[in-house]
Amino acid sequence: MKESTWPARRGRVVCVLCWVLLVVPLAGCSSVSQSGSRSASQSVSQSGSTAASAVTTVRGADVVVSGDVPQSRLREVSRDARDAVADVRQVWGDSVLVGRVQVEVASDAADFRRRGGNTEAGGQVAATTTADDHVVLAPALFSRVTQQGRVVVLTHELTHVALHQADRSDISRWIVEGAAELTAYRPTRLGLASAAPQLARAVRAGRVPTGPPSDARFRSAPEAAYQEAYGWCAFLVHRFGLSTFTHFVREVDGGRSGAFRAVFGVTSDSLQGEFAAFLRQQIDNGE
Ligand SMILES: [Zn+2]
Numbered sequence: 001m002k003e004s005t006w007p008a009r010r011g012r013v014v015c016v017l018c019w020v021l022l023v024v025p026l027a028g029c030s031s032v033s034q035s036g037s038r039s040a041s042q043s044v045s046q047s048g049s050t051a052a053s054a055v056t057t058v059r060g061a062d063v064v065v066s067g068d069v070p071q072s073r074l075r076e077v078s079r080d081a082r083d084a085v086a087d088v089r090q091v092w093g094d095s096v097l098v099g100r101v102q103v104e105v106a107s108d109a110a111d112f113r114r115r116g117g118n119t120e121a122g123g124q125v126a127a128t129t130t131a132d133d134h135v136v137l138a139p140a141l142f143s144r145v146t147q148q149g150r151v152v153v154l155t156h157e158l159t160h161v162a163l164h165q166a167d168r169s170d171i172s173r174w175i176v177e178g179a180a181e182l183t184a185y186r187p188t189r190l191g192l193a194s195a196a197p198q199l200a201r202a203v204r205a206g207r208v209p210t211g212p213p214s215d216a217r218f219r220s221a222p223e224a225a226y227q228e229a230y231g232w233c234a235f236l237v238h239r240f241g242l243s244t245f246t247h248f249v250r251e252v253d254g255g256r257s258g259a260f261r262a263v264f265g266v267t268s269d270s271l272q273g274e275f276a277a278f279l280r281q282q283i284d285n286g287e
Pocket of ligand 1: 156157160176177180
């Protein structure tokens with residue numbers, strides 16, 4: 001049952017296992033200039049105690065970042081989150097994420113858990129989006145991920161917030177996570193083989209997925225499932241265009257049954273051959 005797949009903690013439904021973003025090398029991201037031009041004009045105000053060490057909140061135009069961590073880290077996250085908001089709007093439009101986005105920075109594993117973070121993957125989770133649309137960042141995000149990797153993680157999470165999918169158990173996981181991965185990786189210009197190395201290895205070994213991963217796949221092999229969902233969504237965008245893809249996701253969000261056939265005009269099964277050819281082409285020619 002889908003409802004039992006993604007555990008609830010203290011009433012806050014945990015949506016995300018972003019461990020892919022931790023275990024997959026993000027070195028490729030660090031060589032891509034994505035956000036330099038956007039980082040100069042930030043205006044951040046502060047609240048809380050006047051003592052610098054006690055400041056727990058940094059407010060930007062779109063984002064409120066809080067946590068019991070040094071102010072410099074909150075400011076850093078505020079800048080990254082502002083870039084992530086822009087990346088989400090590039091795909092989903094300017095009407096999303098209106099109002100201040102709430103991002104919480106956990107100081108340690110216990111704090112992460114207390115704030116609703118998913119700890120079931122043994123420290124592999126980079127961030128969690130809670131049912132009340134708070135993004136909670138794990139400490140590992142600052143020790144094991146590059147700055148651009150953090151923007152990727154934030155963009156992934158804020159896509160969930162933008163689409164209000166954090167507590168939706170009625171939507172196939174490949175749509176929820178694939179849409180978030182697509183949005184997050186799109187600005188990095190990373191090739192499929194770099195963004196989804198496990199998928200690339202499988203394709204090169206002749207194990208080519210025939211369609212999107214099942215919800216069961218997210219339980220049994222989540223790292224592979226995230227990458228397969230990303231590959232499938234990248235294929236749909238390649239085949240039908242970004243606006244058709246986002247229209248499909250919004251139709252699903254709106255509860256429309258049969259949205260895939262209605263929007264794309266075909267069944268997913270009928271795309272099997274084209275999907276395989278896309279994967280082979282992308283992975284053979286990309287890096
Ligand atoms: Zn996610």
